Amino acid sequence: MTISTLRRRTSSAALRHALLGSAMGLAVIAAAPAISAQEISVWSGYPELAPFYEHVAEGMKADYPDLSVKVEAIALREHEKRIALGLTSGEAAEVIELGTSTATRYLENELFNAAPEAVAAFVQDPANFNDFFRDSASYGGTVYGVPLFRGQSALYYNTEMFEAAGLTEPPATMADYTKYAEALTQRDANGNPSVSGWSLRLSGGGQGIAEKFWINMFQYGESLVEQTADGKWKADFANAEGRAALKQYLENVHTLKTVTVEMPADAEAFEREQTAMFIRESWVIGDIASKAPDLPYATATLPRGSIVAPVSLWISGEGAEAEAAWAFAEAANSPENLLWLLDNVGWLPNRSGLDYSAILQAKPALAAFVEYPDTYEFFSLPNIGPVEEILTRTAARLTDAFANASLAADDAAIDGVLMAMQDEINALLQREGLLAQ
Amino acid sequence: MLRRKRWLFAMLAILPTLAIFAWVRMYPIAETLRLSLHKWDILSKNKPFIGLGNFQELMGDRLFHEALLNTTIIAFGVLIITIPTAMILAAMIHYRTRSRASGFYETAIFLPHVVSLVPAAMAWKWIFDARLGPLNAFLGMFGIEPQAWLFDPTLSVISVIVLCSWQALGYAVLIYLVGFKSLPVSLYEAAKLDGASGPQSFWFLSIPMLKPITLYVSVVTLVSGFNVYAQAFVLASDAQGAPGRQVRVLVLDMLENSFRNYRVGYAASEAVVLLVIVLVLTLIQFSLLRERGRS
Numbered sequence: 001m002t003i004s005t006l007r008r009r010t011s012s013a014a015l016r017h018a019l020l021g022s023a024m025g026l027a028v029i030a031a032a033p034a035i036s037a038q039e040i041s042v043w044s045g046y047p048e049l050a051p052f053y054e055h056v057a058e059g060m061k062a063d064y065p066d067l068s069v070k071v072e073a074i075a076l077r078e079h080e081k082r083i084a085l086g087l088t089s090g091e092a093a094e095v096i097e098l099g100t101s102t103a104t105r106y107l108e109n110e111l112f113n114a115a116p117e118a119v120a121a122f123v124q125d126p127a128n129f130n131d132f133f134r135d136s137a138s139y140g141g142t143v144y145g146v147p148l149f150r151g152q153s154a155l156y157y158n159t160e161m162f163e164a165a166g167l168t169e170p171p172a173t174m175a176d177y178t179k180y181a182e183a184l185t186q187r188d189a190n191g192n193p194s195v196s197g198w199s200l201r202l203s204g205g206g207q208g209i210a211e212k213f214w215i216n217m218f219q220y221g222e223s224l225v226e227q228t229a230d231g232k233w234k235a236d237f238a239n240a241e242g243r244a245a246l247k248q249y250l251e252n253v254h255t256l257k258t259v260t261v262e263m264p265a266d267a268e269a270f271e272r273e274q275t276a277m278f279i280r281e282s283w284v285i286g287d288i289a290s291k292a293p294d295l296p297y298a299t300a301t302l303p304r305g306s307i308v309a310p311v312s313l314w315i316s317g318e319g320a321e322a323e324a325a326w327a328f329a330e331a332a333n334s335p336e337n338l339l340w341l342l343d344n345v346g347w348l349p350n351r352s353g354l355d356y357s358a359i360l361q362a363k364p365a366l367a368a369f370v371e372y373p374d375t376y377e378f379f380s381l382p383n384i385g386p387v388e389e390i391l392t393r394t395a396a397r398l399t400d401a402f403a404n405a406s407l408a409a410d411d412a413a414i415d416g417v418l419m420a421m422q423d424e425i426n427a428l429l430q431r432e433g434l435l436a437q
Numbered sequence: 438m439l440r441r442k443r444w445l446f447a448m449l450a451i452l453p454t455l456a457i458f459a460w461v462r463m464y465p466i467a468e469t470l471r472l473s474l475h476k477w478d479i480l481s482k483n484k485p486f487i488g489l490g491n492f493q494e495l496m497g498d499r500l501f502h503e504a505l506l507n508t509t510i511i512a513f514g515v516l517i518i519t520i521p522t523a524m525i526l527a528a529m530i531h532y533r534t535r536s537r538a539s540g541f542y543e544t545a546i547f548l549p550h551v552v553s554l555v556p557a558a559m560a561w562k563w564i565f566d567a568r569l570g571p572l573n574a575f576l577g578m579f580g581i582e583p584q585a586w587l588f589d590p591t592l593s594v595i596s597v598i599v600l601c602s603w604q605a606l607g608y609a610v611l612i613y614l615v616g617f618k619s620l621p622v623s624l625y626e627a628a629k630l631d632g633a634s635g636p637q638s639f640w641f642l643s644i645p646m647l648k649p650i651t652l653y654v655s656v657v658t659l660v661s662g663f664n665v666y667a668q669a670f671v672l673a674s675d676a677q678g679a680p681g682r683q684v685r686v687l688v689l690d691m692l693e694n695s696f697r698n699y700r701v702g703y704a705a706s707e708a709v710v711l712l713v714i715v716l717v718l719t720l721i722q723f724s725l726l727r728e729r730g731r732s
Contacts, residue, residue, distance in 0.1 A: 081696040084479055105699060109480040203588060203682050204673060206697075261682075262567040262585040385478070389698040396500055399682065403590060 039068040040324050041093035043086075045079030048283060049097070052341050056332045067324055077206055087111045087316060094317045094325035097148065100136040100310050101381035102388065107139035112314040115143040119326050122333075123147065126352075133350040136310035136380075145312035146329040149347040152378075153215055153306045154368035156270055156284060157277040160296045161195070165276075170300035174219050178248060181258040184276035197258035199265045199275035200249060202402045207391030209398050211307070211381075215279060217245035218379055219304045225382055225390060225425060232436035233382060235425035238418040246401065246414050254408040261402065271295060282369045286346030289363075299368035305377030310350060342366070386428045393428070397421050466712070472705035479701045491706035501707060504690040507594055511669075511686065512662030514598035515605055519658050520651065522602075523609030528639055530610070531617040543614065550607035558671035561600045562587065562681070565672070587672055587681030597684050600668045605661065609654045616650035617643070652726040656719050663715050664688055687711050 042053045050073040057069035072093065074082070080102060086092030087106060096112075106112055115123065120143040123134055129147055137145035157170055165183040181197030188194045201212040214224045222241035225233050252258045259265075259275075267284045269275040271292040279302065288295050313329040315322055331337065338349035343359045348369055360366055381387055401407060401417045429435035473491055477484040495501050530542050549557065564572050565586035573583040586592045620643065628638050644651075666688035673681040683689075687707060694704035 077697070081692075084696045084699065088479055105478065105480055109482075111480060206683075260585075261588045264568075385699070389700070392693060392697055393500065396503075396683075396685070400590075403588075403682075 037066050037068050038064075038320060038324055039070060040095060040321055040328060041070045041072060042095040042097070042328070043079060043082065043093040044071065044073035044097045045076035046097075046283070046347075047073045047075065048286065048345055049073055049341075049347070052337075052345050053332070055340055055344075056328065056337050059334075059337065060328065060331050064324065064327065069328065092316050094315060094321050095328055096314045096316060097311060098314055099151075099381070100312065101383050103145070103312065103314060104139070104383040105385055106314070107144055108385075112144050112316060113318075113322060115145070115315075116323075116326055119143065119146060119330060122330065128333075128351055128353070130352055132308075133310055136350075137312040145314040146333055147310060147312045147350040148329075148332060149311050149341065150350050151281040151307065151309035151311070152348055152369050153279050153281055153302060155277060155279055155300045155302060156297055156365075157300065158270070158273060158275075158296060159298050161273075161276040170298070171277075171303075173303050174216070174244070174248065176303075178252060178256070178258075180277065181252055182256050185256075185258040191257075193257055193260060193263065195273070196260070196263050196265070196269070196275040197277070198252060199263075199269055199278035200252065200259055201265065202249075202253065202259070202261045203399060207388060207395055209395040210391040212279070213245065213249070213394070213398055214379075215302070215307050216248065217242060218307070218377075219302055220244050221304065223379060224394065225387075225429075227382065228436035230436055233384060233429050233434050234436040235422045235429070238415060238422045242418045242422075243411060243414050246398075246418060247408075247411070249402055250408040250414070253402060254405040270297070282342075282348050282366060283346040285363060285365050286344060289346075297365065299365045301368050301372045301376060305379065306372075308378045308380045310380065384432070384434055386432050386434070390425050390428055393424055394421055397424070469705045469708050469712075472702050473709045475702045475705075476700075477702040478699040479695065480699065484702070487702070491703045492710075494703065495706055495710065500685060500690060504685045504687045504707075505710075507684055508663055508665060508687045510594055511598050511601060511665050511684075512659055514595075515601045515662040515665075516655060516658050518598065518602040519605045519609050520655055523606055523613050523654065524644070524647070524651070526606070527610045527613030527617055528643060531614060532635070543611065546610045547607035549604050550611075554604070554667050555671055557604070558600060558668055561596070561603075562672055565596050565681075590682065593672070593682040593684050596672060596681075597665065597669050597686075600672065601662060601665055604668075605658050609658060612654050613647065613650055616647045620646055648726050652722060655726075656722055659718055659722070660715050663711060663718075666692070 044050065044053060050071050053069065053071040053073070057067075057071070060067060060069070070093075080098075083092060083096060083098065083106075087096075088111070098106075103112070114120075122128060123137055123143045123146060129137075133147040133150075134143075137143060137147045155170055161184055162168070162170075165180075167180060167183060171177045171180045177198060183197070184195075185193050185197035186195035201209050203209070210224065217224065217237065220241040222237045222239070222245065224237060225235050227233055253260065263269070264272065264274045266278060267280060267287055270278055270284070271288055273295070285299075288297065313332060315325045315329065317325065333351055335351070335354055338351055338354055339356075339359060341347055342349055342356065343363070346366075356366070356370055360370070381391075397417065397420065401414075407413045407417065426435055472484075474486060474488060475484040476487045476490070526546060530539050530546075564570050567573060567583055567585045567588065570586070572586065577583065584592055586596045624642055624646075625638055628642055633641070665686050669684040669686045669689060673683040688711075691704040691707045691711075694700045694707065
């Protein structure tokens with residue numbers, strides 16, 4: 001054997017060993033996650049909730065050291081689209097956060113898992129959830145989700161602006177809202193509003209415009225869609241109450257000009273002191289705390305009542321991932337995590353028996369959401385298939401109406417708009433076999 | 438025998454491409470056509486056949502009519518702005534700039550075409566802003582009142598047209614430049630000897646000779662104009678509050694029907710209508726420009 005042959009043999013053996021070693025190394029790396037770690041994904045439609053879910057995951061480390069939780073929180077409308085595509089293609093996250101009104105479609109098609117016995121017992125325990133929230137996570141009497149939080153509205157108002165306008169109390173009636181808006185509007189030298197008295201949702205896409213209109217119309221005693229005794233639904237708001245609600249928008253925009261469609265609006269405008277008051281859910285408190293901590297503001301209940309939009313956690317998938325997902329949903333509902341949610345994000349937990357006193361003391365603005373009069377009423381979006389289409393189509397009609405100055409002083413024309421909206425909703429209900437006689 | 442072998446080889450060579458084309462192009466179109474005749478909510482396993490029911494409903498759907506009208510206005514608006522502007526800009530770059538700066542002009546004009554759409558639309562959203570936007574500030578210098586570009590029903594459509602034209606222009610100019618470079622110089626020299634001015638050469642020589650280019654650019658511009666979506670979506674969207682007026686366009690309406698209203702069959706019937714419109718318009722363009730080309 002020559003030296004050169006030996007070298008060749010040695011180098012080829014070394015190469016074989018190196019290749020074998022690399023292959024084994026790669027195999028170990030590839031197998032490692034499967035052996036040591038388990039990953040579940042959480043899909044949320046509220047970006048501000050990402051820290052909450054991460055907090056929940058962090059708290060699970062002691063019991064689930066190998067569990068890795070991937071939180072993907074995006075804008076609600078995009079979230080709804082990915083759920084539609086993800087669940088039908090089997091590529092959805094294990095934990096999905098979704099409002100009941102939208103989740104109903106998925107429940108009808110058995111796209112969410114039924115809750116295991118222990119979770120079902122937890123949800124059905126009256127000490128944990130009242131009937132409304134239990135039902136919001138159930139379908140046909142079976143529990144499918146774990147109720148988490150709810151959207152509920154209240155009035156936010158800038159206390160300094162109120163003081164400057166000589167207003168000492170929040171508005172108590174809808175007529176007050178217009179009066180206050182007039183007093184609170186700040187104008188430039190030409191008389192154009194520079195700070196809106198009352199920020200209204202007047203533009204944009206999607207159903208938000210219709211939802212906000214529904215909240216205002218509810219204060220007048222009317223709803224966009226109502227359930228009848230036979231369990232079906234109808235729209236019946238083309239009346240004095242409906243007219244009062246739409247006319248209030250039109251008066252504020254076109255007659256009194258307390259707000260214009262192009263003015264900055266909503267929480268962002270409130271935080272920048274570009275509007276004096278507006279109606280929104282409790283998450284704004286958390287948003288103000290992080291973006292405008294020095295903002296002088298308070299909250300108040302609405303004249304008649306509020307929307308309640310319950311959101312639950314639903315589980316898809318199977319096996320160990322599904323088990324871990326249920327554990328995550330339960331962990332999210334621990335009192336410690338729910339109080340963290342309220343304190344740090346601002347969304348209202350659905351669970352009963354939580355002690356909010358410490359948080360209320362630090363954040364008195366939350367009181368309008370949890371301490372309301374006994375007569376305070378609530379409504380929620382109907383759990384029916386065409387609810388999104390009803391809201392989207394109504395929103396399109398409302399946008400056109402808000403832009404039409406000629407309607408403001410013409411009651412008959414307002415009635416015409418309401419009648420067209422009502423007919424369209426009833427036609428949609430009829431198409432789906434849901435219209436009450 | 439040899440011919441048959443050659444034919445077989447050619448078929449085998451082209452087969453993978455045909456297969457890919459069939460899978461990614463023809464199958465989705467066929468599936469859309471099939472879905473348009475069914476009622477399907479994307480979640481259910483059942484897809485009942487309803488014949489032309491979706492198309493019948495489309496006829497009475499005011500949102501579809503609005504979307505169709507807006508989309509048509511936007512597509513033709515972009516076409517009317519883009520074609521002559523692109524031709525003039527390309528001519529100026531080709532004939533007027535003999536310097537090295539021509540490369541810079543080409544890049545500057547082409548840039549909007551390659552810039553990511555969302556940040557570009559966000560920039561335009563700021564430009565159109567009623568209160569802080571530079572456009573209103575500029576118009577104010579001439580005593581023009583500030584306009585609510587993104588909120589007024591008419592101005593919001595114009596805003597989408599401007600944004601789409603700005604984006605389409607770069608590509609059109611580039612294609613026209615290629616066209617200008619391929620035109621025979623001898624013809625222009627002959628025209629010059631005959632006393633033709635620059636604008637006359639452009640009008641009587643360049644425009645007729647560029648008809649194939651104009652055909653291509655106009656088809657591409659019109660088709661992409663009918664597919665407008667992201668521009669309208671971004672100009673009207675905001676995290677909260679006061680976004681712009683939602684200019685309803687066909688693709689947006691389809692997406693809304695598919696994923697918000699869970700009516701995939703209905704959205705498919707809208708897609709079929711869009712397909713038919715684009716096909717008919719393309720055929721008309723082809724026949725018009727080819728006819729004139731021959732004459």
